[in-house]
Amino acid sequence: MLRRNLGASFAAGAHVFPGGSVDETDGDAEFETLCRGRTDAEASATLGLAHGGLSFWVAAVRECFEEAGVVLAYPPAASDMLDASDPAVRERFAAHRDALNAGTDRFVDVCRTEGLELATDALHYISRWITPGFMPKRFDTRFFVCAAPPGQVALHDDGETIATVWLRPADALDRSRLGELDLLPPTLANLKTVGRFATTAELLDAAATMVEMPAMEAVVATEAGEFKVLRPGDDGYDDAVAAMVADAG
Secondary structure, X not given: OEEEOOOOOOOOXXXXXXXXXXXXXXXXXXXHHOEOOOOHHHHHHHHOOOOOOHHHHHHHHHHHHHHHOOOXXXXXXXXXXXXXXXXXXXHHHHHHHHHHHHOOOOHHHHHHHHOOEEOOOOOEEXXXXXXXXXXXXXXXEEEEEOOOOOOOOOOOOOOOEEEEOOOOHHHHHHHXXXXXXXXXXXXXXXXXXXXXXXXXXXXXXXXXXXXXXXXXXXXXXXXXOEEEEEOOOOOOHHHHHHHHHHHHO
């Protein structure tokens, strides 16, 4: 996880997974020839979209590189993801990352220059969270999981993010309970999900078979005259959603 800048307008100081918005360029038609093992039709069906689903996978790979320096991609004709243990490779990709973050290069051009295939076959969709309607700034966020490539070291960008930490899910949850880590509700929920698996292989096998992913959205209910935020799984959540739907109708 990465720690967000203390001056950020949203979730300042929180520890989050790498990620960000889907850019228009993530939907470039060129990417379909650069993505291994997943077409736009397949990606769109997984996300429940008519088209454009592959751009979410592209965005996830791009943001992971821009924010954490991790390249989820295969070198030319390789069966394993990029190994950046060679200092020359690290230096070259650090320059690519700087150019992307400065806006002087496009991700598709980096892929073409390096002959990369994005590891969209190894990246699995595991959840979708939508911030509640009463929030002044709302996000509709899809989360993905992938095994970290060997030979690569994650490093925050020292701009949007100011620290990097690798933790077992159980340890992250313990530190959150102790007040040592500020974690958002979706982050907590995803840590609990991945923490149910004993190994990475078990998690990825399960994630690869997930076919239906309902959106998780918090709702507001009143209890004894006070507002209460309820999230999926909380007591009263289903009743609050039913009441909200009835009021909308």
